[in-house]
Amino acid sequence: MIRNLVYHIFPCPDAHWHWKWNIDTLSQYINRFNGKIIVGIAVEPKGGEFHSDSAEEVIDRFLNTEHLMGKALLKHKKEPEFIVRQNYGHLRECTTFYDMLKIVESKREDEITFFAHAKGMRKSRQRYLHAIRRWISFMLKRNLDDMDFIDSVMREYGCAGVLKGEAGKGSPIHSYDKNIFNKKEWFYDGSFTWFNHKKLFSNPEHYNSELTDYAYGVEWYPCQMFDWKEACDITTKEHRNILFKGSRTFMWVWKELLSHDKTAISWFNMKGL
Numbered sequence: 001m002i003r004n005l006v007y008h009i010f011p012c013p014d015a016h017w018h019w020k021w022n023i024d025t026l027s028q029y030i031n032r033f034n035g036k037i038i039v040g041i042a043v044e045p046k047g048g049e050f051h052s053d054s055a056e057e058v059i060d061r062f063l064n065t066e067h068l069m070g071k072a073l074l075k076h077k078k079e080p081e082f083i084v085r086q087n088y089g090h091l092r093e094c095t096t097f098y099d100m101l102k103i104v105e106s107k108r109e110d111e112i113t114f115f116a117h118a119k120g121m122r123k124s125r126q127r128y129l130h131a132i133r134r135w136i137s138f139m140l141k142r143n144l145d146d147m148d149f150i151d152s153v154m155r156e157y158g159c160a161g162v163l164k165g166e167a168g169k170g171s172p173i174h175s176y177d178k179n180i181f182n183k184k185e186w187f188y189d190g191s192f193t194w195f196n197h198k199k200l201f202s203n204p205e206h207y208n209s210e211l212t213d214y215a216y217g218v219e220w221y222p223c224q225m226f227d228w229k230e231a232c233d234i235t236t237k238e239h240r241n242i243l244f245k246g247s248r249t250f251m252w253v254w255k256e257l258l259s260h261d262k263t264a265i266s267w268f269n270m271k272g273l
Contacts, residue, residue, distance in 0.1 A: 003147070004033060004112070006038045007116050012052060024069060036104050037079075038083065040082075092217075093217075097218050106201065111197040112151075112154045116139070131253070155196075162233065163233075167220075184223065186222075187219050187220060193222055
């Protein structure tokens with residue numbers, strides 16, 4: 001399989017050290033991608049409502065060999081492509097999502113793409129970072145640890161990810177009423193998602209602008225492209241039983257999970273946590 005990465009980042013200055021942590025943690029898996037690596041950077045000048053650190057700082061964190069990602073890219077001979085866009089805070093990851101998809105687009109049956117993003121940038125999430133980092137590590141490990149398994153899954157399904165759940169009443173996704181194709185409402189909690197190129201890009205609605213004009217557009221996108229049965233949940237039954245007891249931002253959820261299975265997350269770059 002040809003495996004691409006499309007990765008969104010908003011370098012929030014209030015979480016300067018955390019967006020760097022996201023990149024460093026991703027570095028351990030960068031060799032999983034034998035295709036394109038596309039990094040979408042959303043920036044906003046100082047003084048704006050959602051002002052950011054600079055795109056140059058993000059690019060340096062990726063390419064400078066003094067940092068973990070720079071070392072990994074050099075070691076595995078990977079050359080990422082960067083796109084920089086004006087940030088639209090109300091759109092979050094949607095700001096760069098379609099632009100990145102267009103770069104990797106193909107209808108090859110042997111090509112898949114993984115979407116991820118630097119998670120935990122909102123000010124309201126800063127107090128939960130110990131839990132969020134475990135959440136990020138869990139999503140990365142389940143999606144990127146066993147590529148033979150992922151390749152097998154993606155030959156059969158339209159998309160795959162972890163923590164697949166129904167979007168019931170009261171969920172942020174459901175409240176936007178964006179079910180324009182009248183499909184069963186579901187999502188991957190955290191929105192890290194694999195896409196099958198042939199199945200995704202054969203859908204004539206894959207660039208429908210109505211799907212990405214609000215904050216949860218990327219998280220909502222898979223259920224508008226694929227039916228429930230076309231979407232694989234690679235979360236184990238044991239992990240689901242624990243993680244769906246409460247919000248993934250609750251530290252007690254992760255403590256319970258790790259008391260049962262310490263290997264559920266990667267401990268790479270988790271010092272002090």
